[in-house]
Amino acid sequence: MTEQYRILIQCNDEKGLVYKVSSIFFHRNLNILSNSEFVDKTHNKFFMRSVVSGEADMKALRDELMSVLPNDAILEVIAPRKKRIVLMATKESHALGDILIRYEAGELDAIIVGVVANYNHLEPLVSKFDIPFYTVSHVGLDRDAHESKVLECLAGLGEIDIIVLAKYMRILTPRFVETYNDRIINIHHSFLPAFVGANPYKQAYERGVKIIGATAHFVNNHLDEGPIIAQDVLHIDHAQGWEEMQRRGRDSEKIVLSKALKLALEDRIFVHNNRTVIF
């Protein structure tokens, strides 16, 4: 039976990598549907993403590939399946709503296993789409206690491939980030690294910038400093106050976040040295 496989390779660059890998595909009768390579010359790193079709013994393919790759190689051989994702939110609906509408249209190759929020404002919206909604209020709890309850809630949702912070306005602790390492995508309502921190639209207004933006990134332990996946900008002028900038910025935020989610669902993102390579 013909299947498709995504092969992701990240390793030190050396002569002959393309030849050795494509040789394995060829002799195993796997057809290359698409192929992307990149060498980061600054760090001497080789990145390759191939989509192949054919009949493969995944374990044997994996072993053979490893046998020709340098020792440091990170290799993934993926038979695509619907990834299990969780959305986290607070009160704003634009980023969450954009994902829900795409989900309903069948645009996302994923199962949304639940939405977790620290307020219940978005429960009516989420419930329309027959997706479980979990309110984990932070009221009266310190950060750690609240997060423990969130982690408990997430633990009850089964395996999670990706957590999407769709305007979840709480800071995550290192414990949380480590639990879901490289699996958390955040939308920051700013053109990072400008205006890190609270109310970036107000900061942007006061600085008098003529362009604002939004940034989707993986979350690491340094707030707003994880690897950037996608960014977009829009032009503004003096006539927009910060609330208007915020309102306009929402369109950028939701489009950029959905774009980053799609890239992750299609296994197109490599992370190296806090930077992303995206095919």
Next chain:
Amino acid sequence: MTEQYRILIQCNDEKGLVYKVSSIFFHRNLNILSNSEFVDKTHNKFFMRSVVSGEADMKALRDELMSVLPNDAILEVIAPRKKRIVLMATKESHALGDILIRYEAGELDAIIVGVVANYNHLEPLVSKFDIPFYTVSHVGLDRDAHESKVLECLAGLGEIDIIVLAKYMRILTPRFVETYNDRIINIHHSFLPAFVGANPYKQAYERGVKIIGATAHFVNNHLDEGPIIAQDVLHIDHAQGWEEMQRRGRDSEKIVLSKALKLALEDRIFVHNNRTVIF
């Protein structure tokens, strides 16, 4: 004889300002060719730029306008003329060259009275356009001593309306900035306020951003923090090293700087609270 005048008003907002000003234009038989107003509600400031045609006693017009405006009003009544500008540069030619080509084509309503640089690399280019070139080398001089020589050179060039820092890679001292207060336009090779300081392209590369930009701004005593006039951005991806980002960024830099210069030549920029209002 029919002339055109630019009237620029900046003052506290109060009821009736448009009425009072337009009433004066009407009764003095001045025809409004274009009219722009804006109220900054955060700071309760009113901004108005009118271009009128007719026959005006500029002194009398000015006095009558002042008589109806609030006490804090900053008023300019301008009979357009070619502004006298000086370009300052170091070694890179793209921003300077863009201005020279526009100048040669008659696109700029200005006289370039000279180019001042701390190297002589650009002298061959500038000389082609019959514009005086002054090399004021910084070699062997401390910052103050070098700047004194630059100021001396500028003082010899007669009245200067605008100084354009076309990739002049030296930091200006407060003395310089105060001498030409609100008359210095700089192009910063970054999307301010991100990547302030040295080699912003390298910083941007290391941060892994997906968009880079350029910022034209007035210079004040805080490096890279003056009022922003214009910004532009371009999309990049993982495949561009910082030198390539720098190369591509030059196109943004030159276009943004020339745009800011044109706005200044047309008296379209107000500055208030470190922000610009541009009509």
Next chain:
Amino acid sequence: MTEQYRILIQCNDEKGLVYKVSSIFFHRNLNILSNSEFVDKTHNKFFMRSVVSGEADMKALRDELMSVLPNDAILEVIAPRKKRIVLMATKESHALGDILIRYEAGELDAIIVGVVANYNHLEPLVSKFDIPFYTVSHVGLDRDAHESKVLECLAGLGEIDIIVLAKYMRILTPRFVETYNDRIINIHHSFLPAFVGANPYKQAYERGVKIIGATAHFVNNHLDEGPIIAQDVLHIDHAQGWEEMQRRGRDSEKIVLSKALKLALEDRIFVHNNRTVIF
């Protein structure tokens, strides 16, 4: 009681218009909150949109304004209220869904009185939002017969201020357009005037363009040729087939359509000579 009013003026340009209008505002004790003017010199047309606050006898204000304006003046004095809108769709959900999410968030100053579609595919989505959904199938009917049924359906929905064609894939006849003249906003999945007509993404792919776009416009009797309200574009390259271009284009389509709708709801659009003036 203090109210806000939007005053829209479109007339032949002549000296003193700003003075005469602002004089009326001043003497009626109306405070100008925002004011925009533009003179189309090609056609000698003056456009003005003011938002004023105060206590106004709308009839008297209207009469006094008309008394100082040229004979051809088109004047609107509007006390803002929620406009009544109808959405029309076919099978695609992205543009419709974007409006529904904004509506649910209270972002639109409007009441959606119903959604009319020629298929029932979107009924499940629309029903989630408690908005009446009307399927008017075209199957087995000629264009006129189908449209008669649509018009009948619309007639039953009460007063309609704006009809939004959110990817309604049927051509409207002149009868329909005249019934809702200047009140129909369409999103065209192309950067008009390129690729007018069927499957613009396929046309764009075959022409090998590097940028695609979307256009929101009022509908007139010439298909795809009404006054343009808003446009946006996105960069593509050779790697996108037309289906992928279509998928990406949906983000532009929905953002541009929602932007145009917002402008219309805020009475910011003038139409003259098949062009729009937007404040």
Next chain:
Amino acid sequence: MTEQYRILIQCNDEKGLVYKVSSIFFHRNLNILSNSEFVDKTHNKFFMRSVVSGEADMKALRDELMSVLPNDAILEVIAPRKKRIVLMATKESHALGDILIRYEAGELDAIIVGVVANYNHLEPLVSKFDIPFYTVSHVGLDRDAHESKVLECLAGLGEIDIIVLAKYMRILTPRFVETYNDRIINIHHSFLPAFVGANPYKQAYERGVKIIGATAHFVNNHLDEGPIIAQDVLHIDHAQGWEEMQRRGRDSEKIVLSKALKLALEDRIFVHNNRTVIF
């Protein structure tokens, strides 16, 4: 001696192409510096551009590559050298000037062997850069006679790799196009395929578009319909008359043309079915 070679392959797609080509590189001890592949599934065409370093017998490398490629293969093995280019212009200086400034800065891997124009307006500018300027006036000549003189002038300039039409405002005949087939790059002052033909800015103004653009393309026998290399756009609004749109558009024109020229100088452009594949 280590050299760099650019290998460009265009052929019917079949299984094993990447393997066969990379195998030849590997066994000839050529190091892949960068590698790009693309399969146009609509037309079943495979495109590959590799930059390799090492010591190569170019003839033998070429022969061995041909021996493993399908019969329809178009193969180029290029040892990079400065390409010889000719610029053609009329009266406008912005596109020409942008290339001259880049040339002077050493940014272009090319030799400008001359500028040919149908007016002498730009001679003073070009002469500054010590580049031969040839005026071939069309006055008093029919199209064929004038073009014969232009072709004669070009013939005298030696081998020409690329002709850049930097706002050359004359229509070329099929004879001219065939003589320099696939070697002529034009900048069209419009977002093709909108506003084909004369004065596109006026057409755009009258249509009331909110975005204008510029298109760099190879020239074929159908005016404005050759393969598109690069496009860019800028946002406008109702306030710009067509002359102002033209003025602003010049910035897009020059940047897009210079970008296309750079891509051509680096052998990054494939042409197939009137579309370009660009790596």
